[in-house]
Each structure stands twice: as C-alpha cells, then as structure tokens.
Amino acid sequence: MKELARAFLLLAVLCVPFQAERKAEAATAKAAVADNLKDVFVELSKRLVPSVVNIYTTQTVQSPYGGQQAELYRRFFEQFFGEDFGGPGGNGGGMPQGPMSRKATSLGSGFIIDEKEGLVLTNYHVIADADEVKVILTEDDEDREGLDAKVVGGDADADVALLRIKTDRKLKAAPLGDSDALQVGEWVMAVGNPFGHGHTVTKGIISAKERVVLPMSQFSNYLQTDTPINPGNSGGPLINTAGEVIGINTAINAAAQGIGFAIPINYVKRILPELRSKGAVTRGFIGVNISELNPKLAAGLKLPKTTRGVVVSEVYEGEPGAKGGVQRYDVILSINDKKILDSRQLVNTVSSFAPGTTIHMKVLRNGKEKDLKVTVGKRPTREKLTQSGGPGKAIKPRLNLGMNVAELDDETRKELGLPGSMRGVVVESVVPGGAAEEAGLEPRDVIVEVDQKPVTSLRAFIAMFKEPRIYLLSFRQGNEGVQITSLDLSKNPKDNE
Numbered sequence: 001m002k003e004l005a006r007a008f009l010l011l012a013v014l015c016v017p018f019q020a021e022r023k024a025e026a027a028t029a030k031a032a033v034a035d036n037l038k039d040v041f042v043e044l045s046k047r048l049v050p051s052v053v054n055i056y057t058t059q060t061v062q063s064p065y066g067g068q069q070a071e072l073y074r075r076f077f078e079q080f081f082g083e084d085f086g087g088p089g090g091n092g093g094g095m096p097q098g099p100m101s102r103k104a105t106s107l108g109s110g111f112i113i114d115e116k117e118g119l120v121l122t123n124y125h126v127i128a129d130a131d132e133v134k135v136i137l138t139e140d141d142e143d144r145e146g147l148d149a150k151v152v153g154g155d156a157d158a159d160v161a162l163l164r165i166k167t168d169r170k171l172k173a174a175p176l177g178d179s180d181a182l183q184v185g186e187w188v189m190a191v192g193n194p195f196g197h198g199h200t201v202t203k204g205i206i207s208a209k210e211r212v213v214l215p216m217s218q219f220s221n222y223l224q225t226d227t228p229i230n231p232g233n234s235g236g237p238l239i240n241t242a243g244e245v246i247g248i249n250t251a252i253n254a255a256a257q258g259i260g261f262a263i264p265i266n267y268v269k270r271i272l273p274e275l276r277s278k279g280a281v282t283r284g285f286i287g288v289n290i291s292e293l294n295p296k297l298a299a300g301l302k303l304p305k306t307t308r309g310v311v312v313s314e315v316y317e318g319e320p321g322a323k324g325g326v327q328r329y330d331v332i333l334s335i336n337d338k339k340i341l342d343s344r345q346l347v348n349t350v351s352s353f354a355p356g357t358t359i360h361m362k363v364l365r366n367g368k369e370k371d372l373k374v375t376v377g378k379r380p381t382r383e384k385l386t387q388s389g390g391p392g393k394a395i396k397p398r399l400n401l402g403m404n405v406a407e408l409d410d411e412t413r414k415e416l417g418l419p420g421s422m423r424g425v426v427v428e429s430v431v432p433g434g435a436a437e438e439a440g441l442e443p444r445d446v447i448v449e450v451d452q453k454p455v456t457s458l459r460a461f462i463a464m465f466k467e468p469r470i471y472l473l474s475f476r477q478g479n480e481g482v483q484i485t486s487l488d489l490s491k492n493p494k495d496n497e
Contacts, residue, residue, distance in 0.1 A: 040241055044189050045201050047243050051174035052236055053120055053137055054193040055108045055163075056146060057130035109192035109236030110135070110163065111245060115171035119276070120163040121268065122235030123250055124154045127161050135165050138199070153275035157283075159250060160268055161235075162275045174237055177244025179223065179264035182206050190227045190249050190260075192236030202228040204258070212344060212411075213251070213261050221267075223247045226258035238262040284353035285379035287319020288312050288326055290343045292410050294420075301329065302367070309333045309364065310343045324361070324374030331364040343410070351379060399465045399489045402434020403427050407458045408446060416444065418476070424448040424455045427475075439485045441475065448482060449474035465489065 108126030113119050120135065127133050127149075134146035147165045154161040189203045204227030211222040225238065229249050238247035247262030271281045290310045291297065298307055309331040315322045332340050336359055340346045353359060355378040363370050405425040406412075412426055413419070427445045430436045441447075448455055450464040451472050465471065471487045 040187070041189055041201070041203055044239060044241070044243055045191075048174055048189075048237070048239055049191055049199050049201065050138070050172045051112045052191040052199060053110045053112065053135045053165075054146075054196075054198060055110050055120075055122055055126055055149070055235060056134045056136070057106050057108075057127055058132040058134075059106070059130050106130075107193055107196050107232045108234045109232065109249070111174045111191075111235075111237045112171050113173055113176065115173045118165040118167065118171060119152065120149065120165060121248065121272075122161050122163060123248060124156050124159045124161040126235045127151060127154065127163070128156065133163065135163065137167070137169065137171075153279035155271060155275065155281040158267070158271055158281065159263065160248065160271065160275065162272070174239075175244050176265050176269060177240055177242065177246045179246045179266045182209060182223065182240070182246055184208060187241050188225055188227055188246070189239045189241075190225075190229055190233060190236060191239065192229070192233030192249060194230035194232040196232055200233075204228065207259070209264075211261060221264070222250070222261040223264055225260050225262060227260060228258075229260035282355060283351040283379040284355060284357065284376040285319075286321040286324070286326070286350055286374055286376060287316040288321040289314035289316075289407075290332070290346060292343055293331060301331070303331065303364070307331065307364065308339065308341050310340060310346050312363075320374050320377040325372050326361070326363070326374065327365065329365070330370075332361060333364055333369070334362045336360050350376065399468060400434070401436055401465065401487070401489070402431045402438075403436035403441060404429045405447070405458065405461065416446065417479075418446065422446070422448065422476075423457075424476075425458050425461045435487055435489055435491065439473065439487045441473075441485070441487075442477065444478075446476045447473055448476060 106126070108122060110120040110122035110126070113121050133149040133151065135149045136146040147167055149163040149165050152162040152164050184206055186206045187203065188206055189201060191199060191201050194200050204225050206223060207226050208224040209221070211224045213222045223238065223246070225247075227238065227249075229252050233249045234251070236249045237245040238249050240246045246265050248265070248268060249260065249262050251261045253259040253261075274281045289312070291313045293303075293307065293309055293311050295305065297311060298305060301311070312321075312326055312328055312330045312332065315326050315328055332346060334340055335346070335349050338349065340349065350359075353376045355376055357376045359374050359376060361372045361374050363372060404427075406428050408418075408422070408424050408426050410420070413422060416426075424446045427436070427441055427443055427447065429443055430441055447461065449472075450461065452474075453464065455461045455464075468490050470490060473485050473487050474482055475485065476482050
C-alpha cells in the first residue's frame with residue numbers, strides 16, 4: 001500500500017507542471033482569439049461604416065390632443081427635450097384647441113449598394129408614409145440637413161425599400177454576401193443609427209436561421225442574432241467577418257434580451273431587380289384561404305395520419321383557384337411536383353410564380369388524388385387583403401371604426417397563444433383619438449363578439465356595423481381573458497368612404 005501511495009503522489013507531482021503548461025497554452029490561445037477578433041472588428045468598422053447612412057423622415061400627422069391636454073403634454077416633453085420641443089397639438093407654445101396637424105419625425109439606417117447611381121437599401125417601415133426623406137452620410141457632414149432621398153421602390157410585405165441620393169461626394173458601396181452560407185454561431189457585426197446617436201457598431205453571433213416572425217413578413221424567414229439592435233438601427237446592415245452584408249436589421253423582441261431579427265440578404269437580392277426597375281414587387285396568387293393540417297383536422301376529414309399538406313378553407317369566387325377547380329376541403333399536396341408541407345411553404349411557393357404562369361397542383365379530395373391546372377394571378381396589396389378578407393371586392397365598414405382589423409388565422413393564434421377553436425378578428429392598428437382607442441382597444445387585441453353575436457370572419461365582423469350607435473364588444477387583450485367594452489360610433493356617423 002505504501003508503494004502504491006508513493007506512486008500516486010509521484011504521478012500527481014509530475015502532472016502539476018503539465019497542468020500548468022496546459023493552462024498557459026489555453027490562456028495564450030484565448031488571448032490570440034481575442035486579439036484576432038479585435039483586429040477583425042476594427043478592420044470591418046473601417047471598411048463598412050462609410051457605406052452606412054443615417055435616415056431621417058418627416059411626416060404630417062393629425063394630433064387628437066388640444067386644449068389643456070395639449071398644454072400638459074407640451075410641458076411634460078419640454079422637461080426632457082427643452083423649450084423648443086413642439087409636442088402634441090402645437091409648436092411648443094400657446095394652448096391650441098381641438099385636433100391639429102403636426103410634424104412627426106422618425107429615424108433609421110440604410111446602406112449604399114451602388115455608388116454610381118447612389119442607391120441605398122433600407123426597411124420599408126423606415127420610410128413608409130413619409131413626406132420627406134433625408135440621408136446623412138457621416139456625422140461630420142457640413143450640411144447637417146442631409147441629402148434629399150427619392151424612393152425608387154418599396155415592398156411593404158418584405159419590408160424592403162430602395163432609395164436614391166445625388167451628391168458630388170464619392171460614395172462607397174457595401175458588398176452583398178450569401179446569407180444561405182451562414183452558420184449558427186458565426187460572428188456578425190451591425191452598423192446603424194440607434195436613437196439618433198449616429199454611426200454605431202455592435203457585434204454578436206447568428207443565433208438561429210429560418211425564423212418565422214409574424215406579422216412582420218410571411219415571405220421571408222429571418223436571421224436571429226444577439227447583436228445589440230435598437231430603435232434607429234432598422235434598415236442598417238448585418239455584416240459577416242468577410243465584410244459582406246448578409247442581412248438587413250429589422251426588429252427586436254422588446255420583451256427579451258439579445259433577440260433581434262434581420263432579413264436575409266439573399267431574399268433581398270431576389271426582389272431587388274423588380275424594386276429597381278418597376279418600383280414594386282409582383283407576386284403570384286391563387287385566391288384561397290388555407291389551414292394547417294393537424295391530427296384533429298385530419299381525423300375530421302377522415303385522412304390517413306401520414307397525410308402532409310394544407311387544407312383549403314375558402315375559395316374566392318372569380319379568382320385563379322376557383323377557375324382552376326380548387327374546392328373547399330381540398331388538401332393541397334404538391335405544386336409542380338414540389339411537396340407542400342405547411343401553409344407558409346404554399347404561400348412562398350405560389351408567390352414565387354409570375355402572374356400568368358400555369359402551375360400543376362395535386363390535391364386530395366374525398367380520399368382520391370386529383371390533378372389541377374391553375375393559372376396564377378397577381379397578388380393584391382396587403383391593404384386590399386386586410387380590408388376585404390380576400391381578393392374580391394374590397395369591403396369597408398359603413399362606419400369609421402377607428403381601427404384596422406384582420407382575419408384571425410392559425411399563425412396569429414399560435415403567436416398570441418390562443419386556442420385553435422377561437423374565432424374573431426385581430427386589431428392591427430388603432431387610430432389615435434378614435435372610437436376604438438376610446439373603447440380601450442389596442443393592437444393585437446382579438447374581438448370575439450359584437451352585440452353578443454360571435455365574430456366568425458372578417459366579412460361577418462364588418463357587416464355587423466350598419467348604423468351609427470353604441471356597440472357592445474367582447475374582446476381578449478393579452479393574457480387578461482375576455483373583456484367587454486362599448487364602441488361608441490354615434491359620435492361619427494359619416495360613412496367610411
């Protein structure tokens with residue numbers, strides 16, 4: 001035993017120098033990696049920051065605040081922004097009465113992709129509805145008012161916009177990379193204009209790919225990154241270590257830490273030629289509503305458990321699907337021999353075809369497979385789809401509800417944590433000072449009943465408002481369950497023309 005103990009002691013003594021040597025090697029390697037990363041991001045900053053621009057927009061909006069309320073808001077904001085702040089309802093002085101127009105400003109980022117033509121890529125939401133768009137190249141510009149920017153093209157569905165600027169200064173374009181080649185864990189850098197502070201660089205990694213983020217876009221799977229992104233970063237580039245743009249920074253999850261999203265640059269490159277030549281993106285459309293095929297729905301339709309596809313829940317009269325023979329309860333299995341596994345894949349597949357293209361669709365109907373030929377049409381605008389619940393005649397409420405609503409689909413139910421059986425419409429936006437805001441409604445609320453009658457669809461919801469009076473609404477707000485409120489439409493009896 002003594003000999004064995006001596007042997008272990010000797011082994012331990014011999015291992016001490018070895019362990020120390022390993023720790024020293026690890027420390028040296030760690031320092032080398034740190035130095036290398038430092039050099040990488042310093043070099044990236046030098047190369048890419050000159051290609052990034054700050055974007056400022058101005059929009060005229062109607063403020064509902066007047067009188068004493070406007071004065072209270074003015075005093076509140078002056079405490080933080082100074083006496084020159086033109087708060088809601090006026091220009092910083094006096095006590096205006098009633099609703100007044102005012103100038104609202106917003107900020108964002110963008111990056112140059114063509115130095116000869118002065119083309120700049122950014123997010124659509126950065127410049128949407130803007131009366132004026134200004135671009136500042138660097139913080140040391142003598143003209144702090146910036147350059148006038150012209151909107152060449154924009155696509156709200158993809159949240160991408162293309163601008164053009166003219167200047168005598170030499171511009172530097174940022175090279176576009178390959179977002180499909182990205183790997184999870186790869187280092188990336190973001191450049192933008194957070195909170196108007198000017199060109200700012202942050203770094204992080206690619207946390208995930210192929211993220212579905214609704215309602216931002218149903219056409220693009222997003223890159224997820226922990227790179228710090230803040231308001232004002234929207235439209236700026238996400239850059240790989242090769243100095244190439246691999247995404248457009250678009251949004252953050254405000255309830256989380258280190259969860260940001262960027263549009264993959266490969267998707268942007270696909271729609272860029274149309275934005276450049278036509279100013280808009282044309283997508284294919286067949287005119288059907290669809291539902292995910294889950295086990296319960298499959299059982300109800302008496303389908304084999306192994307069936308994969310999407311179920312047609314509605315076919316719009318006069319649209320390509322109806323003309324091609326598509327029927328409600330058809331299960332779409334494939335398009336041009338490409339298997340369709342979920343609703344998102346179907347939308348993306350159909351949207352990729354140019355209007356006028358004939359596609360071959362295989363459906364399962366009453367247990368038998370059937371081949372259909374459908375000539376793809378042109379996808380209506382998001383606004384028309386939202387208003388009508390379909391591509392036919394756009395239906396508007398006879399009364400001004402003070403809000404925009406949309407059909408409650410399966411994806412929205414999942415996003416809001418709602419049961420699959422819940423029916424209703426989801427509030428997309430609320431007009432400041434309007435009837436919906438006074439009723440306490442907020443975006444993402446789900447309206448389930450009007451005057452104690454269930455809301456079964458968007459069309460049914462709109463049809464319920466026929467005369468100027470007070471309506472009783474049941475709605476679900478966040479996790480607070482169903483609540484009841486009154487929507488007073490008697491104050492504004494004008495038709496919503």
